[in-house]
Amino acid sequence: MSDDANNSPAPVDDLFDLTIVGAGPVGLFGAFYAGMRGMKVKLVDSLAELGGQLSALYPDKYIYDMAGFPKVLARDLVRDLAEQARQFHPTICLEEKVTTLTPVDGGFELGTEPGRTHRTKTVLITAGVGAFAPKKLENAGFARFEGHGLHYVIPNLSIFEDRRILMVGGGDSAVDWALHLEEIAKEVTLIHRRDGFRAHEDSVRKLNASSAKVLLFHELKDLQGDGRIARAVVFDNRTQAETTIEVDEVVVNFGFLANLGPIRTWGLTLEKISLVVNPQMETNIPGVMAAGDITTYPGKLKLIVTGAGEAAMAVCTAKMRCDPKASYFPGHSSGSATFEPGAAH
Numbered sequence: 001m002s003d004d005a006n007n008s009p010a011p012v013d014d015l016f017d018l019t020i021v022g023a024g025p026v027g028l029f030g031a032f033y034a035g036m037r038g039m040k041v042k043l044v045d046s047l048a049e050l051g052g053q054l055s056a057l058y059p060d061k062y063i064y065d066m067a068g069f070p071k072v073l074a075r076d077l078v079r080d081l082a083e084q085a086r087q088f089h090p091t092i093c094l095e096e097k098v099t100t101l102t103p104v105d106g107g108f109e110l111g112t113e114p115g116r117t118h119r120t121k122t123v124l125i126t127a128g129v130g131a132f133a134p135k136k137l138e139n140a141g142f143a144r145f146e147g148h149g150l151h152y153v154i155p156n157l158s159i160f161e162d163r164r165i166l167m168v169g170g171g172d173s174a175v176d177w178a179l180h181l182e183e184i185a186k187e188v189t190l191i192h193r194r195d196g197f198r199a200h201e202d203s204v205r206k207l208n209a210s211s212a213k214v215l216l217f218h219e220l221k222d223l224q225g226d227g228r229i230a231r232a233v234v235f236d237n238r239t240q241a242e243t244t245i246e247v248d249e250v251v252v253n254f255g256f257l258a259n260l261g262p263i264r265t266w267g268l269t270l271e272k273i274s275l276v277v278n279p280q281m282e283t284n285i286p287g288v289m290a291a292g293d294i295t296t297y298p299g300k301l302k303l304i305v306t307g308a309g310e311a312a313m314a315v316c317t318a319k320m321r322c323d324p325k326a327s328y329f330p331g332h333s334s335g336s337a338t339f340e341p342g343a344a345h
Protein backbone atom coordinates (compact mmCIF):
# COMPACT_ATOMS: atom_id res chain seq x y z
CA MET A 1 0.00 0.00 0.00
CA SER A 2 1.33 3.44 -0.87
CA ASP A 3 1.95 5.97 1.86
CA ASP A 4 0.16 9.31 2.05
CA ALA A 5 1.87 12.09 0.09
CA ASN A 6 1.77 14.37 3.12
CA ASN A 7 3.62 12.39 5.78
CA SER A 8 2.99 14.37 8.94
CA PRO A 9 -0.28 14.94 10.83
CA ALA A 10 -2.17 18.14 9.93
CA PRO A 11 -2.12 20.97 12.52
CA VAL A 12 -4.80 20.49 15.13
CA ASP A 13 -6.48 23.87 14.41
CA ASP A 14 -7.07 23.09 10.69
CA LEU A 15 -10.50 22.38 9.28
CA PHE A 16 -10.71 18.56 8.94
CA ASP A 17 -12.82 16.49 6.56
CA LEU A 18 -13.67 14.03 9.32
CA THR A 19 -13.26 14.13 13.07
CA ILE A 20 -13.67 10.83 14.89
CA VAL A 21 -14.86 10.93 18.49
CA GLY A 22 -13.42 7.87 20.21
CA ALA A 23 -10.16 6.07 19.42
CA GLY A 24 -11.22 2.53 20.29
CA PRO A 25 -10.81 -0.23 17.68
CA VAL A 26 -13.66 1.11 15.58
CA GLY A 27 -12.43 4.71 15.61
CA LEU A 28 -8.92 3.54 14.74
CA PHE A 29 -10.17 1.51 11.80
CA GLY A 30 -12.32 4.47 10.74
CA ALA A 31 -9.21 6.70 10.77
CA PHE A 32 -7.41 4.21 8.54
CA TYR A 33 -10.31 3.95 6.15
CA ALA A 34 -10.71 7.73 5.96
CA GLY A 35 -6.98 7.91 5.13
CA MET A 36 -7.52 5.35 2.37
CA ARG A 37 -10.22 7.60 1.00
CA GLY A 38 -7.88 10.58 0.96
CA MET A 39 -9.63 12.43 3.78
CA LYS A 40 -8.01 14.74 6.28
CA VAL A 41 -8.86 13.03 9.55
CA LYS A 42 -8.56 13.68 13.26
CA LEU A 43 -9.10 11.31 16.19
CA VAL A 44 -10.10 12.60 19.62
CA ASP A 45 -10.30 10.46 22.78
CA SER A 46 -10.78 11.22 26.44
CA LEU A 47 -8.40 8.45 27.52
CA ALA A 48 -4.61 8.79 27.58
CA GLU A 49 -4.04 5.90 25.18
CA LEU A 50 -5.50 4.47 22.00
CA GLY A 51 -7.63 1.33 21.93
CA GLY A 52 -10.81 2.03 23.94
CA GLN A 53 -12.09 -0.94 25.91
CA LEU A 54 -9.28 -3.19 24.63
CA SER A 55 -6.56 -1.06 26.23
CA ALA A 56 -8.50 0.05 29.29
CA LEU A 57 -10.25 -3.16 30.25
CA TYR A 58 -8.62 -6.24 28.79
CA PRO A 59 -5.22 -5.62 27.16
CA ASP A 60 -3.94 -9.10 28.05
CA LYS A 61 -7.02 -11.00 26.98
CA TYR A 62 -7.10 -13.04 23.80
CA ILE A 63 -9.75 -12.20 21.23
CA TYR A 64 -10.86 -15.25 19.27
CA ASP A 65 -13.46 -13.80 16.90
CA MET A 66 -11.34 -11.42 14.85
CA ALA A 67 -11.49 -12.25 11.15
CA GLY A 68 -8.19 -13.75 10.03
CA PHE A 69 -6.74 -14.27 13.52
CA PRO A 70 -7.14 -17.65 15.29
CA LYS A 71 -6.44 -15.60 18.41
CA VAL A 72 -4.97 -12.18 19.04
CA LEU A 73 -4.08 -10.36 22.25
CA ALA A 74 -6.18 -7.20 22.67
CA ARG A 75 -3.04 -5.06 23.14
CA ASP A 76 -1.52 -6.50 19.94
CA LEU A 77 -4.69 -5.80 17.99
CA VAL A 78 -4.64 -2.18 19.19
CA ARG A 79 -0.97 -1.86 18.23
CA ASP A 80 -1.72 -3.12 14.72
CA LEU A 81 -4.87 -1.03 14.30
CA ALA A 82 -2.86 2.05 15.34
CA GLU A 83 -0.10 1.16 12.89
CA GLN A 84 -2.65 0.67 10.13
CA ALA A 85 -4.29 4.04 10.91
CA ARG A 86 -0.96 5.88 11.21
CA GLN A 87 -0.03 5.04 7.61
CA PHE A 88 -2.12 8.08 6.70
CA HIS A 89 -0.90 10.35 9.53
CA PRO A 90 -4.16 11.23 11.25
CA THR A 91 -4.01 14.05 13.78
CA ILE A 92 -4.53 12.44 17.20
CA CYS A 93 -5.71 14.31 20.30
CA LEU A 94 -5.72 12.24 23.51
CA GLU A 95 -7.01 13.17 26.97
CA GLU A 96 -9.68 15.37 25.41
CA LYS A 97 -13.30 14.62 26.20
CA VAL A 98 -15.65 15.93 23.52
CA THR A 99 -18.43 17.74 25.34
CA THR A 100 -20.26 19.77 22.68
CA LEU A 101 -21.26 19.39 19.02
CA THR A 102 -22.38 22.59 17.29
CA PRO A 103 -23.41 22.87 13.61
CA VAL A 104 -21.43 25.73 12.00
CA ASP A 105 -21.32 26.80 8.31
CA GLY A 106 -22.31 23.41 6.88
CA GLY A 107 -19.85 21.66 9.19
CA PHE A 108 -19.35 21.33 12.94
CA GLU A 109 -17.40 22.59 15.90
CA LEU A 110 -16.57 20.12 18.64
CA GLY A 111 -15.78 21.52 22.06
CA THR A 112 -13.59 19.47 24.41
CA GLU A 113 -13.07 19.46 28.14
CA PRO A 114 -9.67 21.17 28.17
CA GLY A 115 -11.43 24.00 26.30
CA ARG A 116 -10.27 23.34 22.74
CA THR A 117 -12.49 23.71 19.65
CA HIS A 118 -12.11 21.30 16.73
CA ARG A 119 -13.42 22.34 13.30
CA THR A 120 -14.64 19.64 10.95
CA LYS A 121 -16.83 19.07 7.89
CA THR A 122 -18.19 15.75 9.18
CA VAL A 123 -18.17 13.78 12.42
CA LEU A 124 -17.93 10.05 13.13
CA ILE A 125 -18.93 9.09 16.66
CA THR A 126 -17.23 5.86 17.77
CA ALA A 127 -17.53 6.53 21.49
CA GLY A 128 -18.38 2.92 22.40
CA VAL A 129 -20.32 2.82 25.61
CA GLY A 130 -19.08 6.27 26.59
CA ALA A 131 -17.27 6.45 29.87
CA PHE A 132 -17.29 2.96 31.37
CA ALA A 133 -16.77 1.64 34.87
CA PRO A 134 -16.95 -1.91 36.23
CA LYS A 135 -19.92 -2.97 38.35
CA LYS A 136 -18.60 -3.50 41.86
CA LEU A 137 -19.44 -5.76 44.79
CA GLU A 138 -22.33 -4.36 46.84
CA ASN A 139 -20.57 -4.70 50.20
CA ALA A 140 -18.90 -1.28 50.59
CA GLY A 141 -16.49 -2.76 53.14
CA PHE A 142 -14.75 -4.72 50.38
CA ALA A 143 -13.45 -1.48 48.82
CA ARG A 144 -10.53 -1.60 51.28
CA PHE A 145 -9.14 -4.55 49.34
CA GLU A 146 -9.09 -2.74 45.97
CA GLY A 147 -5.42 -2.56 45.01
CA HIS A 148 -4.74 -5.20 47.70
CA GLY A 149 -5.93 -8.34 45.95
CA LEU A 150 -9.40 -7.29 44.73
CA HIS A 151 -9.63 -6.60 40.98
CA TYR A 152 -12.42 -5.42 38.68
CA VAL A 153 -10.24 -5.13 35.57
CA ILE A 154 -7.04 -6.94 34.63
CA PRO A 155 -4.45 -4.41 33.51
CA ASN A 156 -1.52 -6.81 33.56
CA LEU A 157 -1.65 -10.60 33.57
CA SER A 158 1.80 -11.05 35.10
CA ILE A 159 0.61 -10.07 38.59
CA PHE A 160 -1.40 -13.30 38.66
CA GLU A 161 1.54 -15.60 38.00
CA ASP A 162 1.69 -18.44 40.51
CA ARG A 163 -1.15 -16.94 42.59
CA ARG A 164 -4.30 -18.55 43.99
CA ILE A 165 -7.21 -16.85 42.29
CA LEU A 166 -10.92 -16.66 42.97
CA MET A 167 -12.92 -15.56 39.94
CA VAL A 168 -16.48 -14.32 40.51
CA GLY A 169 -19.04 -14.12 37.68
CA GLY A 170 -20.75 -16.15 34.99
CA GLY A 171 -20.39 -14.24 31.72
CA ASP A 172 -17.98 -14.55 28.82
CA SER A 173 -15.46 -12.37 30.56
CA ALA A 174 -15.33 -14.47 33.74
CA VAL A 175 -15.02 -17.71 31.78
CA ASP A 176 -12.36 -16.32 29.41
CA TRP A 177 -10.31 -14.86 32.25
CA ALA A 178 -10.51 -18.13 34.18
CA LEU A 179 -9.14 -19.91 31.11
CA HIS A 180 -6.32 -17.38 30.65
CA LEU A 181 -5.35 -17.29 34.30
CA GLU A 182 -5.47 -21.06 34.65
CA GLU A 183 -2.39 -21.17 32.37
CA ILE A 184 -0.25 -19.03 34.67
CA ALA A 185 -1.84 -19.15 38.12
CA LYS A 186 -1.18 -21.65 40.90
CA GLU A 187 -4.90 -22.41 41.10
CA VAL A 188 -8.14 -20.87 39.84
CA THR A 189 -11.57 -21.24 41.44
CA LEU A 190 -14.58 -19.82 39.61
CA ILE A 191 -17.83 -19.22 41.47
CA HIS A 192 -21.13 -18.42 39.75
CA ARG A 193 -24.50 -17.97 41.40
CA ARG A 194 -26.48 -19.94 38.80
CA ASP A 195 -26.04 -23.30 37.12
CA GLY A 196 -25.34 -22.08 33.59
CA PHE A 197 -22.79 -19.64 32.18
CA ARG A 198 -23.70 -16.74 29.84
CA ALA A 199 -20.66 -17.53 27.75
CA HIS A 200 -19.77 -19.05 24.40
CA GLU A 201 -20.37 -22.81 24.37
CA ASP A 202 -16.80 -23.47 23.25
CA SER A 203 -15.38 -21.45 26.16
CA VAL A 204 -17.56 -23.35 28.65
CA ARG A 205 -16.42 -26.65 27.13
CA LYS A 206 -12.77 -25.55 27.54
CA LEU A 207 -13.45 -24.41 31.10
CA ASN A 208 -14.94 -27.78 32.03
CA ALA A 209 -11.89 -29.51 30.55
CA SER A 210 -9.45 -27.19 32.36
CA SER A 211 -7.89 -27.43 35.81
CA ALA A 212 -10.03 -24.52 37.09
CA LYS A 213 -12.34 -25.52 39.93
CA VAL A 214 -15.91 -24.47 39.14
CA LEU A 215 -18.44 -23.94 41.96
CA LEU A 216 -21.95 -23.36 40.63
CA PHE A 217 -24.74 -21.91 42.83
CA HIS A 218 -22.01 -20.21 44.87
CA GLU A 219 -21.72 -16.55 45.89
CA LEU A 220 -19.15 -14.44 47.70
CA LYS A 221 -19.96 -13.77 51.35
CA ASP A 222 -16.81 -12.24 52.80
CA LEU A 223 -13.25 -11.20 52.06
CA GLN A 224 -10.76 -11.47 54.87
CA GLY A 225 -7.16 -10.53 55.42
CA ASP A 226 -4.93 -8.13 57.25
CA GLY A 227 -4.49 -5.28 54.76
CA ARG A 228 -4.40 -7.72 51.85
CA ILE A 229 -6.84 -10.45 50.82
CA ALA A 230 -5.91 -13.81 52.36
CA ARG A 231 -9.23 -15.67 52.39
CA ALA A 232 -12.63 -15.59 50.73
CA VAL A 233 -15.78 -17.02 52.28
CA VAL A 234 -18.22 -18.35 49.69
CA PHE A 235 -21.61 -19.97 50.23
CA ASP A 236 -23.87 -22.37 48.37
CA ASN A 237 -27.06 -20.37 47.75
CA ARG A 238 -29.18 -23.56 47.81
CA THR A 239 -28.04 -24.82 51.23
CA GLN A 240 -26.33 -21.68 52.69
CA ALA A 241 -23.32 -23.93 53.51
CA GLU A 242 -20.16 -21.80 53.75
CA THR A 243 -16.64 -22.64 52.54
CA THR A 244 -13.49 -20.66 53.27
CA ILE A 245 -10.94 -20.58 50.45
CA GLU A 246 -7.32 -19.45 50.85
CA VAL A 247 -6.77 -16.95 48.00
CA ASP A 248 -4.24 -14.32 46.93
CA GLU A 249 -6.33 -12.51 44.33
CA VAL A 250 -10.06 -12.08 43.74
CA VAL A 251 -11.27 -11.04 40.29
CA VAL A 252 -14.86 -9.84 39.98
CA ASN A 253 -16.50 -9.88 36.55
CA PHE A 254 -19.99 -8.44 36.86
CA GLY A 255 -19.85 -6.43 33.63
CA PHE A 256 -19.66 -2.67 33.21
CA LEU A 257 -21.85 0.37 33.76
CA ALA A 258 -21.83 2.70 30.81
CA ASN A 259 -22.44 6.44 30.71
CA LEU A 260 -22.80 8.29 27.43
CA GLY A 261 -22.23 11.58 29.24
CA PRO A 262 -22.30 14.72 27.10
CA ILE A 263 -23.25 12.87 23.89
CA ARG A 264 -26.79 12.64 25.28
CA THR A 265 -27.15 16.40 24.92
CA TRP A 266 -26.19 16.70 21.24
CA GLY A 267 -29.72 16.27 19.83
CA LEU A 268 -29.04 12.78 18.46
CA THR A 269 -31.78 10.15 18.37
CA LEU A 270 -31.10 7.60 21.08
CA GLU A 271 -32.46 4.17 21.93
CA LYS A 272 -31.44 3.54 25.55
CA ILE A 273 -27.67 4.22 25.47
CA SER A 274 -27.21 3.73 21.72
CA LEU A 275 -27.37 6.10 18.75
CA VAL A 276 -29.89 5.16 16.09
CA VAL A 277 -28.30 5.00 12.61
CA ASN A 278 -29.54 4.25 9.11
CA PRO A 279 -27.89 1.66 6.78
CA GLN A 280 -25.26 4.26 5.74
CA MET A 281 -24.45 4.77 9.45
CA GLU A 282 -25.92 8.29 9.51
CA THR A 283 -27.50 9.61 12.68
CA ASN A 284 -30.49 11.96 12.55
CA ILE A 285 -28.09 14.93 12.17
CA PRO A 286 -26.83 15.12 8.55
CA GLY A 287 -23.03 14.98 8.53
CA VAL A 288 -22.83 13.11 11.84
CA MET A 289 -22.20 9.39 11.43
CA ALA A 290 -21.73 6.74 14.13
CA ALA A 291 -20.24 3.24 14.24
CA GLY A 292 -19.27 0.54 16.71
CA ASP A 293 -20.70 -0.22 20.12
CA ILE A 294 -22.47 3.12 20.35
CA THR A 295 -24.86 2.36 17.49
CA THR A 296 -28.09 0.45 17.21
CA TYR A 297 -30.14 -0.81 14.26
CA PRO A 298 -32.09 -4.02 13.61
CA GLY A 299 -29.66 -6.93 13.77
CA LYS A 300 -26.90 -5.00 15.53
CA LEU A 301 -24.04 -7.09 16.97
CA LYS A 302 -21.69 -5.30 19.37
CA LEU A 303 -18.45 -6.84 18.12
CA ILE A 304 -15.17 -5.42 16.89
CA VAL A 305 -15.53 -7.03 13.46
CA THR A 306 -18.97 -5.57 12.84
CA GLY A 307 -17.85 -2.19 14.19
CA ALA A 308 -14.97 -2.13 11.70
CA GLY A 309 -17.38 -2.76 8.82
CA GLU A 310 -19.67 -0.02 10.11
CA ALA A 311 -16.72 2.38 10.32
CA ALA A 312 -15.90 1.75 6.66
CA MET A 313 -19.52 2.48 5.70
CA ALA A 314 -19.66 5.60 7.86
CA VAL A 315 -16.43 6.91 6.32
CA CYS A 316 -17.76 6.35 2.79
CA THR A 317 -20.90 8.30 3.72
CA ALA A 318 -18.74 11.12 5.12
CA LYS A 319 -16.59 11.07 1.98
CA MET A 320 -19.63 11.64 -0.24
CA ARG A 321 -20.71 14.53 1.96
CA CYS A 322 -17.27 16.17 1.71
CA ASP A 323 -17.00 15.44 -2.00
CA PRO A 324 -20.42 14.93 -3.68
CA LYS A 325 -18.67 13.61 -6.83
CA ALA A 326 -17.04 10.76 -4.91
CA SER A 327 -18.61 7.33 -5.13
CA TYR A 328 -19.74 5.46 -2.04
CA PHE A 329 -17.83 2.27 -2.89
CA PRO A 330 -14.15 3.11 -3.24
CA GLY A 331 -13.04 -0.17 -4.81
CA HIS A 332 -10.89 -2.78 -3.12
CA SER A 333 -7.77 -1.92 -1.15
CA SER A 334 -5.87 -4.58 -3.08
CA GLY A 335 -6.73 -2.72 -6.27
CA SER A 336 -8.51 -5.75 -7.76
CA ALA A 337 -11.09 -5.43 -10.51
CA THR A 338 -14.72 -4.86 -9.56
CA PHE A 339 -17.01 -7.73 -10.52
CA GLU A 340 -20.14 -7.26 -12.57
CA PRO A 341 -23.24 -9.04 -11.24
CA GLY A 342 -23.72 -12.32 -13.04
CA ALA A 343 -20.24 -12.31 -14.64
CA ALA A 344 -18.29 -15.57 -14.35
CA HIS A 345 -15.15 -15.24 -12.22
Ligand SMILES: Cc1cc2nc3c(=O)[nH]c(=O)nc-3n(C[C@H](O)[C@H](O)[C@H](O)COP(=O)(O)OP(=O)(O)OC[C@H]3O[C@@H](n4cnc5c(N)ncnc54)[C@H](O)[C@@H]3O)c2cc1C
Pocket (backbone or CB within 6 Å): 021, 022, 023, 024, 025, 026, 027, 044, 045, 046, 047, 051, 052, 053, 054, 057, 058, 061, 062, 063, 064, 065, 096, 097, 098, 099, 126, 127, 128, 129, 130, 131, 173, 261, 262, 263, 291, 292, 293, 294, 302, 303, 304, 305, 307
Ligand atom coordinates in the same frame (compact mmCIF):
# COMPACT_ATOMS: atom_id res chain seq x y z
C1 LIG B 1 -13.83 -7.85 28.88
C2 LIG B 1 -14.30 -7.64 27.46
C3 LIG B 1 -14.00 -8.59 26.51
C4 LIG B 1 -14.42 -8.41 25.18
N1 LIG B 1 -14.10 -9.36 24.25
C5 LIG B 1 -14.47 -9.16 22.96
C6 LIG B 1 -14.15 -10.14 21.97
O1 LIG B 1 -13.56 -11.17 22.25
N2 LIG B 1 -14.53 -9.89 20.68
C7 LIG B 1 -15.23 -8.75 20.31
O2 LIG B 1 -15.54 -8.57 19.12
N3 LIG B 1 -15.56 -7.83 21.26
C8 LIG B 1 -15.20 -8.01 22.55
N4 LIG B 1 -15.55 -7.09 23.49
C9 LIG B 1 -16.31 -5.92 23.06
C10 LIG B 1 -15.38 -4.93 22.35
O3 LIG B 1 -14.34 -4.53 23.23
C11 LIG B 1 -16.20 -3.75 21.87
O4 LIG B 1 -17.16 -4.20 20.93
C12 LIG B 1 -15.28 -2.73 21.21
O5 LIG B 1 -14.33 -2.21 22.12
C13 LIG B 1 -16.12 -1.58 20.66
O6 LIG B 1 -15.24 -0.69 20.07
P1 LIG B 1 -15.60 0.83 19.90
O7 LIG B 1 -14.42 1.45 19.21
O8 LIG B 1 -16.95 0.97 19.31
O9 LIG B 1 -15.74 1.41 21.39
P2 LIG B 1 -14.72 1.43 22.63
O10 LIG B 1 -13.73 0.35 22.58
O11 LIG B 1 -15.62 1.51 23.82
O12 LIG B 1 -13.97 2.81 22.45
C14 LIG B 1 -14.67 4.01 22.59
C15 LIG B 1 -13.70 5.13 22.89
O13 LIG B 1 -14.43 6.37 22.88
C16 LIG B 1 -13.93 7.20 23.91
N5 LIG B 1 -14.95 8.17 24.26
C17 LIG B 1 -16.19 7.96 24.75
N6 LIG B 1 -16.84 9.12 24.92
C18 LIG B 1 -15.98 10.11 24.51
C19 LIG B 1 -16.06 11.52 24.44
N7 LIG B 1 -17.17 12.19 24.81
N8 LIG B 1 -14.98 12.21 24.01
C20 LIG B 1 -13.83 11.57 23.63
N9 LIG B 1 -13.71 10.22 23.68
C21 LIG B 1 -14.77 9.51 24.10
C22 LIG B 1 -13.62 6.22 25.04
O14 LIG B 1 -12.64 6.79 25.91
C23 LIG B 1 -13.07 5.01 24.27
O15 LIG B 1 -11.65 5.08 24.14
C24 LIG B 1 -15.17 -7.25 24.82
C25 LIG B 1 -15.47 -6.28 25.79
C26 LIG B 1 -15.05 -6.48 27.10
C27 LIG B 1 -15.39 -5.44 28.13
